Amino acid sequence: MSGTAAATGSASCRFAHYFVVCGVDTETGLELDDGLCQSAYITASNLRPTAAGASPSLSGESFEQSPIRRSFKSKVLVHYPENTDRSPFNKDAVNMLCMPRGLSFHTQANSLDPQFHSFTISFDDGTRSYGFVHTFYEEVTSAQIITAMQTLYQMHHVEHHSSSSASSPSSSSSSASSPSTSSMDSLVSSLDESDAESLAGVSGCLGCTGSFDPARDTLYVSKAICLLTPLPFLQASRRFLSQLHQAVTSHTAPPLPLESYIHNILYEVPLPPPGRSLRFHGVQGPIVCQRPGPSELPLGEYPLGEAFSLLGVDNMVQLLTCALLETQVLLYSHDYQRLMTVAEGITTLLFPFQWQHIYLPIVSAPLHHLLDAPVPFLMGIQHRDGAQRSSLHLPHEANLCFVDIDNHCVEAPEDLPVFPDQTELIQELSEILLRFGLPPQGGGITKPTTTTSLRLSSLVLEDLMEDRRNGNLGGEELAVLERLQALAQRCEGGKTSEGRKTLGNVFEEEEEELKAAKLNIQLREVFAGRFAAIFGRYEEFVIHSALDLDSWLSNREGTFNFDKVSFLSVQPAPYLRFLSRFLETSMFSSFVEGKVISRWADREPLQQLFDNPDICVESNSLYVSVTTAQAAERRLLRADHTAIHPHLLDMRIGQGRHHPGYFPKLQADVLKHTFVRKNLCQSKLLDPSPQIITQTHREFVDELLSECRLKTKRMLMERMGKESAEVGQGEANITGLQENTLIHGLCDLLERTWGHGLQLKQGKSALWSHLLHYQAAQGKTEVPAESPGLSEVGQARAWIHLALEKKMLSQHLKDLLTNQELLRQLYKPHAFLLCEEEREQFLFHLLSLNTVDYLCFTRVFTSISIPYRVAIIPMKKLSIAMATVNPWVCVSGEVGDSGVIQMQRNTQEIFFQCKNLGRLSTLQLGQENSGLLAKCLIDCVMVYNEITGHTYKFPCGRWLGKGVGDGSLERVLIGQLVSPGGEEDAGRGTGTLPELASPSQSIRTVLGSFGSRRILSVEVQEDMREAANNLVKHFHKHEQERGNLTVLLCGEGGLVLSLEKFLLHGLKTNRLFQRNVFVWDFIEKAVVSMETDDQMADLQGSTLKKGPPCDSLCHYVNTINVSPRNIGKEGKFQLFVCLGIRDRLLSQWLPLLAECPLTARAYEEDALLRDCAAVNSLSRILHTLDEFTITLEMALVKGVDL
Secondary structure (H helix, E strand, C coil): CCEEECCCCCHHHECCCEEEEEECCCCCCEEECCCCCCCCEECCCCCCCCCCCCCHHHCCCCCCCCHHHCEECCEEEEEECCCCCCCCCCHHHHHHHHCCCCEEEECCCCCCCCEEEEEEEEECCCCEEEEEEEEEEEECCCHHHHHHHHHHHHHHHHHHHHHHHHHCCCCCCCCCCCHHHHHHHHHHHHHHHCCHHHHHCCCCCCCCCCCCCCCCCCCEEEEEEEEEECCCCHHHHHHHHHHHHHHHHCCCCCCCCHHHHHHHHHHHCECCCCCCEEEEECCCCEEEEECCCCCCCCCCCCCHHHHHHHHCHHHHHHHHHHHHCCCEEEEEECCHHHHHHHHHHHHHHCCCCCCCCEEECCCCHHHHHHHHCCCCEEEEEECCCCCCHHHCCCCCCCCEEEEECCCCEEECCCCCCCCCCHHHHHHHHHHHHHHCCCCCCCCCCCCCCCCCCCCCCCCEHHHHHHHHHCCCCCHHHHHHHHHHHHHHHHHHCCCCCCCCCEHHHHHHHHHHHHHHHHHHHHHHHHHHHHHHHHHCCHHHHECCCCCCHHHHHHCCCCCCCECHHHHHHCCCHHHHHHHHHHCCCHHHHHHHHHHHHCCCCCCCHHHHHHHCCCCCCCCCCCCCCCHHHHHHHHHHHCCCEEECCCCCCCCCCCCCCCCCCCCCCCCHHHHCCCCCCCCCCECHHHCCCHHHHHHHHHHHHHHHHHHHHHHHHHHHHHHHHHHHHCCCCCCCCCCCHHHHHHHHHHHHHHHHHHHCCECCCCCCCHHHHHHHHHHHHHCCCCCCCCCCCCCHHHHHHHHHHHHHHCCCHHHHHHHHCCCHHHHHHHECCCCHHHCHHHHHHHHHHHHHHHHCCCCHHHHHCCCCEEEEEEEEEECHHHHHHHHHCCEEEEEEECCEECCCEECCCCCCEEEEEEECCCCEEEEEEEECCCCCCCCEEEEEEEEEECCCCCEEEEEEEEEECCCCCCCCCEEEEECEEECCCCCCCCCCCCCCCCCCCCCCHHHHHHHHCCCCCCCCHHHHHHHHHHHHHHHHHHHCCCHHHCCCHHHHHHCCCCHHHHHHHHHHCCECCCCCCCCCCCHHHHHHHHHHHHHCHHHCHHHCCCCCCCCHHHHHHHHHHHHHHCCCCCCHHHHHHHHHHHHHHHCCCHHHHHHHHHHCHHHHHHECCCCHHHCHHHHHHHHHHHHHHHHCCCCCCHHHHCCCCC
């Protein structure tokens, strides 16, 4: 049932806050505005020069462009009321946003079509108000303005003619002054001697585009009427303003003075209650607006279909990804409303998150200094006619998403992660758009198709409105009559009178509006459903560490509110790159903080809606019930409330007269209203005054310094905290995904810092540009190795990663900033790099990163060619033995190997260059076995990365040669990263623990020699359990955070060494000669015993049953033995264990070896292999590893076809 609603005295519950008129002020004249913050007031009275002989108002002006094509500063002519209680009026900001390009003058030869656009204004408390602007052209009646425009055109003609003459070959060489100066001097002289008639004697280019002759042309000037509202009622505001303008241009006077309709919308039309709709009346008919209910998605009337049609689905998803990751987003279009449509569309799709940074969808010329902002922003600038993308001076491009709306192009930052399930998301969105008749690929504006084209010709809207006012028709009867009349008139095919809107037109508009609303809901539900699927259980990972709100607020900066590691651990692997960066954004932090604060205060409406279990459902279901669209349709088709009708105000006779084509001068006495003003300030970003600009950039400087402090602190805490938790486990957990995320944030911070206040740049990277300028000025700087394929941004990031890995980032940047003369050339005075105190603090925070180790360059930039140096270190007492061998090496890392590199005889060192191998893991060392004494005892092999300065040590401690040791001619060594302090201090003095290296000679001696004490069985079993446990923990980490699997298998304390201890326990040997024993000898004999049991008497009563496990054991051992590689007995046993654990056979082989009759003769009675309980326990431990997929390095299995 409909009711009647009226607004109260408070502005907070009114539909509109302000009504504004902007245009030309005939009293002050014209003010040229080229976006250069220069002014020259021109009126008919000040055209003549001053007594000094020159006109100060024209000094320095250029008239090369026709005044018809130039912009002039507009002014707020009137606004009502003066101020409201919650939304103070900012005259300068509203004027800039109502007419961002200023005043435009046209003649009858130009298009005079009205234009519509909207804008938004932010307040300090985070709230926004919305402005809706209808711009039209009105004939100029002021003689002063017409004369001023005529004079400007004549100045332009003289300037243009003088420039052409000066550029022609026949021009006089005696004219030394510039064309602009000479033309101005001649014009001033002519003004001294004659009047406007003599000025008009200069022939103009009649009929040319941009020409103006008052005798021939009619001059028009732009004027804007604006409605400021607290909520984005786009459709209702557009219709109200359009009807207001149509009443002005109509030859028939409206039923009431325009003041009545303006007064009604300002003071008598309330906001519709949540979940309800409201009907109010414009000049030509009723207008309906509606608000979603508490359980529905928030109000969002900007047409998402138009945004998707402009950019296409792929680009919109990419743009949304950039917004979610808080990159800098710059929209670019000739149409201001397109800027708002895309900006509002993106921020609407962020639900339940909210944009936390600078949000200015329309940035006029006086605010272009904000493009220097070194913080995330979402801004839009107009594409001027003839302007090229390359002509834009953008200091920040390394992390900028540039959106060329008119050309349907999105330039995203490099290395942008993919949105989760992006392919499926694009497909789902495309299907929705196709159902509404919109092309998913974008490239144009196509309104949703309608099934019926309703046309009406006789019964006009005003007649029924009058019947409704008189009470002759009820709501339902009116609706039925309207539709019947539409059908009848469509059959008659009659035509309406000009300028009168019919019910059929209204129905058509309502149907299109309804379809757009349904499309909005469906598109928003898709994204809301995606977020619900990813973050539906986010509450389980929120950390509530404070007892009360005050204690939480006092420790807010250092408090971790979300368990990011645990959250990422339950996410699918393809999501991790995106989510790891998204969890670091301000919008997610603010969202989580809102959840924490909700323990003591009311929750934010968006968060309350997202947390509602009745609404938030799993993915693949609609996030909001389908009743949402039905409710919106019901509210739009049938209003719940009706506002008070416009009525005649207390105006004197003669006021409010209708002058067709001219917006009247409104009567202030009936439109003024007084509200109590509260202390609520608008954002200072919209103030173009020099003092505020300086203050704004000062705040940017402080924000950059604070961000640097927080980022470096976070990097240290994460790195050192993970290392403390991983003591004894080798590699820190932070490596990989999270480390890359944090370092990417540091690169972004440095780019934004170096881009602040930049006025001279080469390429897209501000930091790399500075490095190039510094290199040119100083002739030296450290840059990465040759990096083919890397852009300027990629090269800058490589340089940062390399400097960070070498612990030289702070020092390099300090050296870069020592050239003060270069800094002053490259940067504006307000730039961060010219603030000496803040700059020193910035470098100090970066210096703290030297306390931890990073391998960020080594692991990320794998395509760069790196020079390596390899040195073989023999035992000192046998160093002369190196002269008898021809060694070769093959170095392997996380991302590849170097291939076999042959070394010359009597050479212990070699240099080679290859693609970055990543962190080095293994090294194959061999020799050709040529010569009688081709054997040597190798202490270790050292590998040096000549770019990063890292040193890797590969311990050996064993013989290399036939007839000595285990007879190996090739060994696979496991490496460890040596700290810069030296080999003896490996692992000490830094925050990173060394990896486990190859088993040392001392350990091998203890294992192989039985002259020493027997190893306790308890120790052996404990080592075995620890080795298996390390492997299990390895596979339960994120793939990006896992360490080197080869280390856990073959390194000191690894599975191979632990199993070797187990099998050596109690193994009998000839103690007389103290010879080393090898497990491989026993395994070979056991296999021979299994294959030739008919030749051995001990096998006659054997209970051993042959089967697949026995066959596989024999097959693997024989294949390893016939391998062309001379890896020795230790190497063969290592290969045996690695292949067995890879193929899930090792747990089956161990019982076979224990049951073999040879075992009773080869082992003592108390040996572990003869202990059934110990064997079964070990078999179960090894069986737990069967669930994991183990991939072995090629260095381990090369030459073995299994």
